[in-house]
Amino acid sequence: DQQVKQNSPSLSVQEGRISILNCDYTNSMFDYFLWYKKYPAEGPTFLISISSIKDKNEDGRFTVFLNKSAKHLSLHIVPSQPGDSAVYFCAARSFNQFYFGTGTSLTVIP
Amino acid sequence: DAGVIQSPRHEVTEMGQEVTLRCKPISGHDYLFWYRQTMMRGLELLIYFNNNVPIDDSGMPEDRFSAKMPNASFSTLKIQPSEPRDSAVYFCASSLRRGTGVQRYGYTFGSGTRLTVV
Numbered sequence: 001d002q003q004v005k006q007n008s009p010s011l012s013v014q015e016g017r018i019s020i021l022n023c024d025y026t027n028s029m030f031d032y033f034l035w036y037k038k039y040p041a042e043g044p045t046f047l048i049s050i051s052s053i054k055d056k057n058e059d060g061r062f063t064v065f066l067n068k069s070a071k072h073l074s075l076h077i078v079p080s081q082p083g084d085s086a087v088y089f090c091a092a093r094s095f096n097q098f099y100f101g102t103g104t105s106l107t108v109i110p
Numbered sequence: 111d112a113g114v115i116q117s118p119r120h121e122v123t124e125m126g127q128e129v130t131l132r133c134k135p136i137s138g139h140d141y142l143f144w145y146r147q148t149m150m151r152g153l154e155l156l157i158y159f160n161n162n163v164p165i166d167d168s169g170m171p172e173d174r175f176s177a178k179m180p181n182a183s184f185s186t187l188k189i190q191p192s193e194p195r196d197s198a199v200y201f202c203a204s205s206l207r208r209g210t211g212v213q214r215y216g217y218t219f220g221s222g223t224r225l226t227v228v
Contacts, residue, residue: 002151009149034216043114043201043219044153089153091216096207097166098216100145102152 003027004092006101014109019077021104023090026071030092030099035064035075038087038103047088048075080108114220116202122226128190131223133202134183143217144177144187145201153201159185160207192227199224 005024013019021035031052036044050057050064050073057064063076077084087105091098115134123129135142143158157167162179170177174193179185189196203217
């Protein structure tokens, strides 16, 4: 059963606008959350993370929001750039093991 | 460091043939993971090792799949016999769980092996 879900398989955004990628989870024991970015023919690479004791973490154009009561995680990219076009995976940690979502393919249109 | 190295990058094989995927983790990492990426399930954990010992292989789909880690610098994932539904991208990842700060960043992934079984 999928404990981490990304319900939007794809998203298209105009360059300069905000991209919002969403992730839902079911396991209340998750204590750490990450977003990975994956380009074609490459492995996923770490993008940004957030601890369960926080509700927001910001790194440049990337901000991750955590709503524990709703078991919801989101990644905001602003402003979006064509180079941000990639597949984004959210991941959640429980007992030192990470569980991944199915990914959202983001396309930023120039 | 060269990162996690996987080989081959692409593999095309006929149904029924044996397939072996290879992985060299980052030196010093004590955990190694094999994942499979599909459209339906995303990144699916197959098996992981700690200090070369298999810890959890509950994600291995069938007995046709097997994995070994004979030493700290090498692991293989074998499919025998292969079937068309095994076609996917297989990723190897490694991590150092005991280091402060490193654990926050999750795993370092290799570039993957794209397997096509025809």
